Amino acid sequence: MRRLxxxxxxxxxxxxxxxxxxxNLIIVLLGTVTSIVTARMFGVAGKGEFSAILFWxxxxxxxxxxxxxxxxxxxxxxxxxxxxxxxxxxxxxQLPICLLAGTIAWIFLPAWxxxxxxxxxxxxxxxxxxxLPLLLAVGLMxxxxxxxxxxxLYNGIRLYVPLSNLLGLTALWACGTLSQFSSALMFLVTSLxxxxxxxxxxxxxxxxxxxxxxxxxGDKTKERGAIKTLFGYGGRxxxxxxxxxxxxxxxKLIILSLLAPREFGLYTVVYTLSRVFNIVQxxxxxxxxxxxxxxxxxxxVAKVSxxxxxxxxxxxxxxxxxxxxGRWLLGLLYGEPFLAADTAFYLLSLECxxxxxxxxxxxxxNAMGRPGLVVVRQAIALALTVGxxxxxxxxxxxxxIALAMLIGAFSRIVISVAAMKIVFKAPVMxxxxxxxxxxxxxxxxxxxxxx
Numbered sequence: 001m002r003r004l005x006x007x008x009x010x011x012x013x014x015x016x017x018x019x020x021x022x023x024n025l026i027i028v029l030l031g032t033v034t035s036i037v038t039a040r041m042f043g044v045a046g047k048g049e050f051s052a053i054l055f056w057x058x059x060x061x062x063x064x065x066x067x068x069x070x071x072x073x074x075x076x077x078x079x080x081x082x083x084x085x086x087x088x089x090x091x092x093x094q095l096p097i098c099l100l101a102g103t104i105a106w107i108f109l110p111a112w113x114x115x116x117x118x119x120x121x122x123x124x125x126x127x128x129x130x131x132l133p134l135l136l137a138v139g140l141m142x143x144x145x146x147x148x149x150x151x152x153l154y155n156g157i158r159l160y161v162p163l164s165n166l167l168g169l170t171a172l173w174a175c176g177t178l179s180q181f182s183s184a185l186m187f188l189v190t191s192l193x194x195x196x197x198x199x200x201x202x203x204x205x206x207x208x209x210x211x212x213x214x215x216x217x218g219d220k221t222k223e224r225g226a227i228k229t230l231f232g233y234g235g236r237x238x239x240x241x242x243x244x245x246x247x248x249x250x251x252k253l254i255i256l257s258l259l260a261p262r263e264f265g266l267y268t269v270v271y272t273l274s275r276v277f278n279i280v281q282x283x284x285x286x287x288x289x290x291x292x293x294x295x296x297x298x299x300x301v302a303k304v305s306x307x308x309x310x311x312x313x314x315x316x317x318x319x320x321x322x323x324x325x326g327r328w329l330l331g332l333l334y335g336e337p338f339l340a341a342d343t344a345f346y347l348l349s350l351e352c353x354x355x356x357x358x359x360x361x362x363x364x365x366n367a368m369g370r371p372g373l374v375v376v377r378q379a380i381a382l383a384l385t386v387g388x389x390x391x392x393x394x395x396x397x398x399x400x401i402a403l404a405m406l407i408g409a410f411s412r413i414v415i416s417v418a419a420m421k422i423v424f425k426a427p428v429m430x431x432x433x434x435x436x437x438x439x440x441x442x443x444x445x446x447x448x449x450x451x
Contacts, residue, residue: 023155028276030162032333035272037169039265039334041178048265049120050180052113054187055252056128060105061135062245064097067238069143070366071230074237076147085226087144087206093231094136102129115260120180127184134191141198157198164190236372243378247385247408251401254389267398269338270345273330277315277322277349278356292367301424304364305431308357315353322349347402351409358412361431364420373423377415381408 039047068090075086105128113121138157145154168186172178199206251271255264292300326349327342365373385408392400420426 023159025276027159027162030159030166031272032276034162034166034169035269036333037166037173038183039269039338041173042180042265044265044337045261046180046265047269048261048263049116050183051264051268052116052256052261053120053124053127053180053184055249055256056105056109056112056124057131057135059245059249059253060101060128060132061139062249063242064094064101064132064136065139065238065241066093066097066231067234067236067241068093068230069139070237070241071234072140072143073147074233074366075226075229076144086230087140089227089230090140091137091206094133094140098133098136102132105129105132113256115256123181123184127188130188131191134188134195137195138191138198141195141202144202153198153201156201157194160194160197161191164194237366239372239375239378243375243382247378247382250382250386251389251405254386254393254401255398263398266338266341267344267401269334270330270341270398271348273326273333274345274348274352277318277352292363295367297368297424300364300367301420301426301431304360304367305420305426306434308360309432309434311360312353312357315356319349319353341398344398344402347399347406351402351406354406354409354413358409358416361413361416361420364424370423373419377412377419380415381412384408384411 035047038050042050072086072090106125109125109128110121113124116124138161142154142157145151145157165187168190169178169183172182172186252264252267255267292303295303323346326345327339330342330345331339362374362377385404388404388407389401392404394400396403417428417431420431421428
């Protein structure tokens with residue numbers, strides 16, 4: 001216990017992964033409890049309607065990041081002297097984007113939510129327009145914290161949003177005013193509070209003459225150079241993130257367009273519950289990328305491959321007890337009506353682990369400034385997944401969509417390993433297996449605990 005305490009208080013990559021994994025676990029638990037509260041209070045169809053309200057700003061924030069969060073991490077790590085210029089350019093660029101996207105969303109949301117009532121559409125319009133700039137700001141601030149290797153602040157930004165949302169829902173329930181409108185309003189207010197807190201914590205890094213004209217020609221040259229490198233790398237990595245967002249949300253888009261609110265409510269519940277299985281992998285992806293950026297290519301491949309090899313079998317093993325108690329938990333937590341989606345839960349749980357492993361491997365391409373390779377991977381997987389969704393959904397419903405997602409996740413693993421073999425000359429077995437991994441992990445744990 002004393003060794004674990006020392007390890008937890010350490011400063012290395014393993015400590016950061018442990019803390020981020022703990023934060024991810026809490027975030028998933030908070031999301032699950034929030035999902036349970038809304039499912040119990042709104043019912044299956046009502047849960048689907050509320051999920052549709054929350055869905056659109058999340059989707060648009062992913063589509064409109066333009067790769068800037070990842071580019072901010074990469075460029076601040078490789079060119080730290082230009083850090084303020086990168087931050088200024090990233091935040092100012094998002095202002096007109098929010099106005100344009102909010103206008104488009106306001107106009108087209110009634111058509112996009114054609115299967116939903118007028119009240120739900122009205123709430124979704126206001127919530128989307130007002131929440132989108134907050135989510136974009138959260139993405140940039142999280143990236144800034146990662147680039148500073150301030151993983152405490154990074155985890156705090158991600159943690160306090162769902163925590164405050166849950167506390168807000170609890171307060172509404174206690175006051176007897178819980179509804180879809182009041183819940184959406186509470187989510188908006190709590191997100192705004194977290195953004196204000198994060199801005200205060202980062203006040204030193206964000207202290208700049210935001211709209212003032214730059215001084216001499218040297219300053220202007222530096223500013224233009226920073227903008228060029230920020231958007232240059234961002235443009236290359238944006239393809240990865242755009243396809244990743246479309247891949248992660250295509251299932252929900254298809255359900256919204258083809259199926260009723262009841263099916264969307266079932267799917268969002270089992271999807272949320274299944275995300276518990278890639279807590280460690282998500283933490284590794286968030287820590288490994290800034291840690292390995294700037295290293296030699298061989299070292300990047302070695303470190304990323306080891307992170308994949310250690311985490312993947314551990315999370316596959318965690319699926320076994322999860323599958324044994326999954327149906328029981330689904331009925332206990334959400335109620336008997338949600339048991340209709342138990343098969344989709346099993347398929348999505350496996351997809352979660354496989355997909356998490358594929359993103360760990362993808363961090364090697366991004367760290368070496370080769371995000372185009374991930375773009376190709378994501379494009380192939382997205383085309384395959386969307387095609388299978390449309391082919392399987394009419395006959396098999398939610399189970400067909402979950403199966404399509406699983407096949408797409410496996411395709412990303414295969415393509416990633418093949419790309420590492422062809423482009424980086426990494427042996428396939430070296431990426432997938434190394435018998436020394438467990439001795440390495442045990443040694444790192446021992447050294448970290450003794451430090």
